[in-house]
Amino acid sequence: MRPIFLYTLGLLMLIFSSVACKNEKSKAAITQVDLDGTDWEFYMIEQSGKKETIPPGLKINLAFLEGKLTGNATCNSYSAPYTFDDGKIAVGDVVATEKFCENQNWDARFMSAIKQANECEVAGELLIINCKNGIKLHFEKKTIASIAEIQNQETAEMGELLSLFPNLGPNQMHLFSILKGTNIDAYPFIGETVEFNMYNLFDPTSASAFQQAYRLGAYAIGKLGDLYILRVPGYVGSNSISLYRLKGGKLMLEMPLALASNDPSINIQQDAWLKDLNNDGKIEVIVRQISAPQGGIAQDVLRVFVQAADGSFQPSLGTKLKPEDYPMANLN
Structure with missing residues (x-):
């Protein structure tokens, strides 16, 4: 009887062990619905069995929201589409701002790894993302209170940014992008300085352009209704003025208004009037552009853009204007 009893006991233990593993496995088989709306704080990276904890004070997070990954990696914001199927995650093209961060090494390591995300494991308040290159990213779940705190902070930052734009009137303004020499103080409509830490409040392409023009920076010129006007300098003597609109919590580029270049091989000048x-x-945008490639024939074009039903600006072929009513500043 003893051998039979031991055999039966061993068989029962094996069955219970097998059931327990299946239950544990089923818990790990999470779906996209389980992840949607959750926000996680990155705290450790694991590679070749070596675990490295993120330095104190450094913040990197990952949020899942309606098929998108979003978050901040040290000082840069990022987003990417993702799909989730049978425990496997596939991350699409990652779009991120390109500000220089004090902890650039962690920024680069995290962004490089998240692009190769492959599997997700969730155990309570912990998330592990296994990447194709063997790296494991460890996260802790953020609370509703911490998420609300971040959202309130972003709202406050946007309010601070928008307060830099003075109201312009009466519903019209002539904009031009001419800078004589390198004296930035002599530039008309210099506006208020947009601080470096506000660049993440713009669309990623603009944020990257502002960063590259860091020596002269970006300036808030003014606003007309829900339209915001910025000046962003380029190389010496060249710069641009562009129209932005607040969409989805960020200032998004609508269209360039005025461009200028002192490069003799290009020699383009573009002025704009808002009327x-x-x-x-409704505001119309009048753009006059002179393009005179070196050795070529100068072209002088006057165009009008009107607001469509969705608020975007579209070319108007029927509106005729007199060039003499829209004189351009001299390009030096």
Whole structure:
């Protein structure tokens, strides 16, 4: 009887062990619905069995929201589409701002790894993302309170940014992008300085352009209704003025208004006027551009852009204007 009893006991233990593993495995088989709306704080990277904890004070997070990964990696914000199927995650093209961060090494390591995300494991308040290159990213779940705190901070930062733009009137303004020499103080409509830490409040392409022009910076010129006007300098003597609109919590580029270059091989000047031409309460954008490639024939074009139903600006072929009513500043 003893051998039979031991055999039966061993068989029961094996069955219970097998059931327990299946239950544990089923818990790990999470779905995209389980992850959607959650936010996680990165705290450790693991590679070749070596674990390295993120330095104190450094913040990197990962949020899952309606098929998108979003978050901040040290001082840069990022986003990417993702799909989730049978425990496997596939991350699409990652778009991120390109500010220089004090902890650039951690920024680069995290961004490089997240692009190769392959599997997700969730155990309570912990998330592990296994990457194709063998790296493991460890996260702790963020609380509702911490998420709300971040959102309130971003709202406050946006309010601070928008306060830099003075109201312009009466519903019209002539914009030009001419800078004589390198004297930035002599530039008209210099506006208020947009601080470096505010660049993440713009669309990623603009944020990257602002960063590259860091020597002269970006300037808030003014606003007309829900339209915001910025000046961003390029190389010496060249710069641009662009129209932005607040969309989805960020200032998004609508269209360039004025461009200028002192490069003799290009020699392009573009001025812009913002006016309500037909007194219908909507702003029209008038753009005059002179393009004179070196050795070529100069072209002088005057165009009008009107607001469509969705608020975007589209070319108007029927509106005729007189070039003499829109004189351009001299390009030096």
